[in-house]
Amino acid sequence: MNIMSPVASSSALDSDYLLSSPKDDEIFPTFERRVSARGLISKYNDEFVLKNTEKAYEQQYASLYFLRLTVLKPRVSKVAADAWNGMSILSQEVKAVDRVLDVRQGEFCWIVGTIYIEMSLKPNILDEITKEFWTTAPISKDKFVDPQHDAIMLEDESGRVNLVGSTIKSELLVTGCVVAVLGSETTSGDFDVVDIRYPELAPQVPREISTGHERKYVALVSGLQVSGDIHETYETSMLFEYLMGELGGSDDSKRASEIIHVIIAGNSFANRDSPVSRDEDSQDNNSQKKKKKYGYDSKSYNSKPTEALDSLLADLSTSVSVDIMPGEQDPTNYSYPQQPINPALVPRTRRFLGSSFRSVSNPCWWDIEGLRILGTGGQPVDDIFRYIEDDDRLQMMEYSLRWQHCAPTAPDTLWTYPFRDNDPFILNETPHLFFAGNQPEFKTKIVDGDNGQRVRLVTLPKFSETGQVVLVDVATLACEVVSFGLNGAGR
Amino acid sequence: MASELYSTFLATRIVHSQEAITYRLLSRELKIHTALAKRYLYAFHCSSKSIYPDKVHATYLISGQKRPATTASGDVLMSDVSSPPSTLPDTDVAVEEEIVQTAFELVPEEELEDMKSTFRKIAYVHVYSLEPARLPEDFISLAECGRKVRDIDLEEDPHTISQTYGVIAEPAAKRQPLGQLASAQSKPAAILTTKTKAPHTEPEVKQRPPSKPSTMSSPLPPVGKTDRDRHFKPKATTEVEVSSKDIKKEKRESPPIRKLTSPALKSASTPSTTIKKTKSGSPTSRSSSQASQELQSMFSSSEDENDKDEREDIVNTEAETPKDVIGAIHESFISDDINLSIDKTPAKPKDTNIKSEDVEMESAPMLEGPGESITNLTLTKRAPRRGRRKVTKPIHTKDANGFLTTKYEELWESYSEASDEEPSATRLAGPVKRSSSPVPKKEKDMSAKKENGSKKKTASSGQSSLMSFWKK
Numbered sequence: 001m002n003i004m005s006p007v008a009s010s011s012a013l014d015s016d017y018l019l020s021s022p023k024d025d026e027i028f029p030t031f032e033r034r035v036s037a038r039g040l041i042s043k044y045n046d047e048f049v050l051k052n053t054e055k056a057y058e059q060q061y062a063s064l065y066f067l068r069l070t071v072l073k074p075r076v077s078k079v080a081a082d083a084w085n086g087m088s089i090l091s092q093e094v095k096a097v098d099r100v101l102d103v104r105q106g107e108f109c110w111i112v113g114t115i116y117i118e119m120s121l122k123p124n125i126l127d128e129i130t131k132e133f134w135t136t137a138p139i140s141k142d143k144f145v146d147p148q149h150d151a152i153m154l155e156d157e158s159g160r161v162n163l164v165g166s167t168i169k170s171e172l173l174v175t176g177c178v179v180a181v182l183g184s185e186t187t188s189g190d191f192d193v194v195d196i197r198y199p200e201l202a203p204q205v206p207r208e209i210s211t212g213h214e215r216k217y218v219a220l221v222s223g224l225q226v227s228g229d230i231h232e233t234y235e236t237s238m239l240f241e242y243l244m245g246e247l248g249g250s251d252d253s254k255r256a257s258e259i260i261h262v263i264i265a266g267n268s269f270a271n272r273d274s275p276v277s278r279d280e281d282s283q284d285n286n287s288q289k290k291k292k293k294y295g296y297d298s299k300s301y302n303s304k305p306t307e308a309l310d311s312l313l314a315d316l317s318t319s320v321s322v323d324i325m326p327g328e329q330d331p332t333n334y335s336y337p338q339q340p341i342n343p344a345l346v347p348r349t350r351r352f353l354g355s356s357f358r359s360v361s362n363p364c365w366w367d368i369e370g371l372r373i374l375g376t377g378g379q380p381v382d383d384i385f386r387y388i389e390d391d392d393r394l395q396m397m398e399y400s401l402r403w404q405h406c407a408p409t410a411p412d413t414l415w416t417y418p419f420r421d422n423d424p425f426i427l428n429e430t431p432h433l434f435f436a437g438n439q440p441e442f443k444t445k446i447v448d449g450d451n452g453q454r455v456r457l458v459t460l461p462k463f464s465e466t467g468q469v470v471l472v473d474v475a476t477l478a479c480e481v482v483s484f485g486l487n488g489a490g491r
Numbered sequence: 492m493a494s495e496l497y498s499t500f501l502a503t504r505i506v507h508s509q510e511a512i513t514y515r516l517l518s519r520e521l522k523i524h525t526a527l528a529k530r531y532l533y534a535f536h537c538s539s540k541s542i543y544p545d546k547v548h549a550t551y552l553i554s555g556q557k558r559p560a561t562t563a564s565g566d567v568l569m570s571d572v573s574s575p576p577s578t579l580p581d582t583d584v585a586v587e588e589e590i591v592q593t594a595f596e597l598v599p600e601e602e603l604e605d606m607k608s609t610f611r612k613i614a615y616v617h618v619y620s621l622e623p624a625r626l627p628e629d630f631i632s633l634a635e636c637g638r639k640v641r642d643i644d645l646e647e648d649p650h651t652i653s654q655t656y657g658v659i660a661e662p663a664a665k666r667q668p669l670g671q672l673a674s675a676q677s678k679p680a681a682i683l684t685t686k687t688k689a690p691h692t693e694p695e696v697k698q699r700p701p702s703k704p705s706t707m708s709s710p711l712p713p714v715g716k717t718d719r720d721r722h723f724k725p726k727a728t729t730e731v732e733v734s735s736k737d738i739k740k741e742k743r744e745s746p747p748i749r750k751l752t753s754p755a756l757k758s759a760s761t762p763s764t765t766i767k768k769t770k771s772g773s774p775t776s777r778s779s780s781q782a783s784q785e786l787q788s789m790f791s792s793s794e795d796e797n798d799k800d801e802r803e804d805i806v807n808t809e810a811e812t813p814k815d816v817i818g819a820i821h822e823s824f825i826s827d828d829i830n831l832s833i834d835k836t837p838a839k840p841k842d843t844n845i846k847s848e849d850v851e852m853e854s855a856p857m858l859e860g861p862g863e864s865i866t867n868l869t870l871t872k873r874a875p876r877r878g879r880r881k882v883t884k885p886i887h888t889k890d891a892n893g894f895l896t897t898k899y900e901e902l903w904e905s906y907s908e909a910s911d912e913e914p915s916a917t918r919l920a921g922p923v924k925r926s927s928s929p930v931p932k933k934e935k936d937m938s939a940k941k942e943n944g945s946k947k948k949t950a951s952s953g954q955s956s957l958m959s960f961w962k963k
Contacts, residue, residue, distance in 0.1 A: 018617035245659035249615030318649035
């Protein structure tokens with residue numbers, strides 16, 4: 001509900017209404033946000049948040065792959081059967097083969113398994129050890145892909161087979177996705193692929209689109225990179241002022257009041273060191289070797305980022321409900337899924353815990369007024385980026401949905417916890433909104449599925465670089481961007 | 492009039508003190524709506540041109556839509572996903588989605604017109620801040636103003652902020668008071684909080700916690716656990732705020748959780764000892780006849796008095812167990828009828844509701860008195876739970892690097908060798924703690940330990956018993 005003043009309606013106020021002398025008895029509008037449902041979907045989130053007492057690291061990652069295959073195999077088999085059953089190639093009917101190793105030469109069949117891509121440029125622990133003894137050429141860690149030398153294999157419980165063929169080369173594949181491939185075995189023992197199928201989009205919970213004329217938005221922002229330095233970029237303050245309804249004129253405030261929830265998706269803190277690597281030449285290692293004391297090294301610990309962010313969030317929490325999700329550089333565990341940032345880091349904001357502030361895991365599922373949202377801090381997409389040659393992030397996100405897995409490269413190149421009972425990254429349903437934070441730029445598109453699913457994909461740019469925050473309309477899935485700038489500082 | 496006030500205010504701030512001021516800071520300092528503050532800044536800026544030429548510089552904020560307006564993001568409609576997915580269906584029609592982009596730009600007044608021309612459609616322009624001279628590129632001084640604003644906002648209730656300054660109100664926002672949060676974090680304490688939030692706030696309760704340095708604290712809590720908490724439920728309310736920390740610490744164990752610092756509580760053994768001692772040796776001894784009156788006056792008197800009152804009551808009743816005493820006090824509050832019902836069950840935090848811990852807390856101060864007064868309690872039942880002493884103990888913990896480190900920590904310990912403090916509590920569950928068994932076990936063994944408390948005490952330092960080798 002809006003508390004509108006009896007003075008001139010906001011739309012009638014011209015752009016300069018604030019550039020005039022104050023009148024004594026004028027009342028200015030103050031808006032209020034609607035009470036809305038902003039919950040987390042606990043059945044998924046509970047799998048991401050691991051209890052410290054229950055974490056066990058004795059198991060191997062193989063069980064994670066096995067679980068993934070067990071769950072996704074029936075799904076992709078169904079898609080493949082629908083497509084290929086009854087089909088005949090070269091007057092030979094294709095049939096399903098249960099095990100990869102059971103494929104016979106010359107026979108057209110289809111098999112289901114997990115893709116594994118052998119890449120020489122992938123970080124390899126053996127390489128790092130080798131580096132200690134011999135000097136090796138520096139390799140760029142941006143991408144692992146090396147089209148000439150990479151080998152794509154299909155693996156299941158029985159074994160692996162090499163996939164060849166032009167069809168497979170042009171597909172977007174990463175290690176860990178479960179697919180069905182149709183083809184036959186060649187003389188050299190490789191599997192020549194003719195066609196490929198994915199599990200496709202999972203079923204989606206239908207959403208009632210409210211037809212009220214009042215709009216509701218979810219604000220998504222990532223990469224705040226609050227450092228607390230004196231020379232901190234001022235846009236962050238402007239963003240928070242806008243969200244609180246103080247910046248701009250009354251229409252701006254009105255729009256801001258339609259934002260019912262703010263999600264801060266990752267990398268809110270600046271200055272996180274990269275995890276220790278065995279690379280002796282790395283700067284981190286050199287500085288770390290000097291530190292021999294227990295407890296924290298006061299020279300390297302800087303409390304300014306947390307204090308600054310705490311101050312900002314505490315102010316913001318008085319006005320809107322906020323969720324903070326950790327990102328790659330945030331003070332929480334590095335492996336995926338990242339645990340929620342401990343609220344003790346933000347003591348002032350912590351006082352709003354339970355009312356308008358919440359710390360969530362990465363990834364996280366939300367249910368905001370019926371809109372089901374899956375959000376990540378961007379690490380899975382960044383990791384998929386390293387596997388393919390181009391840079392279409394939206395495509396990568398779309399494929400994640402089609403593979404029904406939001407982090408397929410875990411545990412291969414994306415560090416993760418060795419889950420034992422289930423693979424929590426498997427998507428059992430398709431969200432209505434899927435966003436990834438800390439991406440190079442803002443991009444969005446709508447993806448439609450076979451069974452009427454409709455998803456809005458959004459890549460969030462880093463706020464510290466672009467000054468942009470994305471607003472998504474809860475009812476219509478429309479996107480808007482609000483940007484903040486200082487003196488036209490070019491971006 | 493208001494207009495003169497603000498112009499004086501702004502003149503002082505900008506011209507004389509040479510400080511920048513944003514509309515937000517102005518609104519907080521004058522307690523006005525931010526829109527009004529923007530107007531004030533504008534008006535002052537205009538008037539200052541004649542009065543203080545070149546001494547006041549304005550920074551403007553422009554909001555609107557910039558050119559170019561559309562952001563083409565290639566909205567590809569995937570109508571047929573089942574088509575051979577080897578190539579993305581880019582053959583479908585790509586619809587360019589028009590994304591509405593709103594921009595907010597902060598510009599110094601010199602560049603206002605230039606910046607305006609980059610906007611396709613201007614929504615609003617207003618003065619953002621006034622400063623003595625043009626701000627540097629990164630607008631540092633505005634950050635300082637922002638900090639001040641947030642510090643001011645921190646003290647106020649969210650709804651007040653909304654009404655006074657025109658900030659958008661969030662109905663769900665609720666800032667918990669300090670100290671409340673500690674209890675909110677720990678489960679039992681949380682329950683305690685909610686329960687104790689119940690209707691009453693008795694001043695007596697409020698006053699009790701502060702008077703912690705009492706050696707008589709230990710005997711009472713166990714006693715009070717079952718009887719007292721029932722009665723003291725309403726009174727425990729305000730206790731929570733102050734004693735939430737204590738509650739948290741107490742939650743784990745039964746009686747010995749005397750985190751109420753009681754320097755003299757070295758030799759506390761049983762409640763009755765306390766009782767007796769207070770009676771005899773307490774510097775603040777009172778006549779027994781005053782007991783009931785004091786009890787009643789507890790509601791309004793100072794905390795010290797309350798403590799003494801409680802003590803007195805205990806003393807007077809000559810209860811067999813602290814529980815009796817507590818029970819007596821209860822009763823006296825309720826019915827002025829002192830009932831010496833002996834409750835022999837060892838009170839454990841987990842048995843009773845959380846309030847009991849709160850009650851323990853309250854009762855702790857009640858039995859305050861010099862430490863030595865506890866030494867000769869005849870009742871041995873409470874003996875293990877009672878002693879609280881400060882002990883320097885080596886704590887073995889696993890460092891972040893995986894190394895075993897030993898730190899010497901001063902802990903409050905009771906005879907059952909349970910530590911009151913949180914950090915030591917967690918260490919107790921650590922891998923190398925030798926002096927007591929892990930936390931879960933501890934609760935179970937509490938009763939056993941009570942009896943064995945003295946035995947353990949006499950065991951070699953750091954080793955509770957021979958069984959600890961196997962228990963650990």
